Amino acid sequence: MYLKKLTTPSAPNLNNIRLITLNQLKIDKKKLGEGEFAAVYAAKLILGENSDKKFPVAAKLIHPAADLSHSIEYVRF
Numbered sequence: 456m457y458l459k460k461l462t463t464p465s466a467p468n469l470n471n472i473r474l475i476t477l478n479q480l481k482i483d484k485k486k487l488g489e490g491e492f493a494a495v496y497a498a499k500l501i502l503g504e505n506s507d508k509k510f511p512v513a514a515k516l517i518h519p520a521a522d523l524s525h526s527i528e529y530v531r532f
């Protein structure tokens with residue numbers, strides 16, 4: 456039996472990614488939903504020179520024990 460890789464995920468476009476520090480994210484206790492690998496919480500993104508701008512966002516927290524290797528698809532022959 457062989458396991459053949461079907462698809463290789465394409466690399467994300469890093470030009471559109473903004474890195475933030477954890478203290479710029481205030482995560483609410485309110486869980487919005489849950490997937491197989493992560494839970495999604497309501498959060499506020501804090502920006503601005505005086506941390507005076509707050510934007511509502513969804514924060515996806517990956518389960519510590521999540522095995523992301525399953526996200527690559529395989530098929531049996």
Ligand SMILES: Nc1ncnc2c1ncn2[C@@H]1O[C@H](COP(=O)(O)OP(=O)(O)OP(=O)(O)O)[C@@H](O)[C@H]1O
Pocket residue numbers: 487488489490491492493494495513515
């Ligand atoms: N931006 C958002 N606003 C509100 N709720 C959201 C948002 N993103 C995700 N959710 C909620 O969280 C749930 C899980 O979202 P997620 O993106 O993790 O789904 P998934 O891709 O199926 O998960 P996984 O990849 O872990 O299997 C969704 O079904 C939805 O209820």
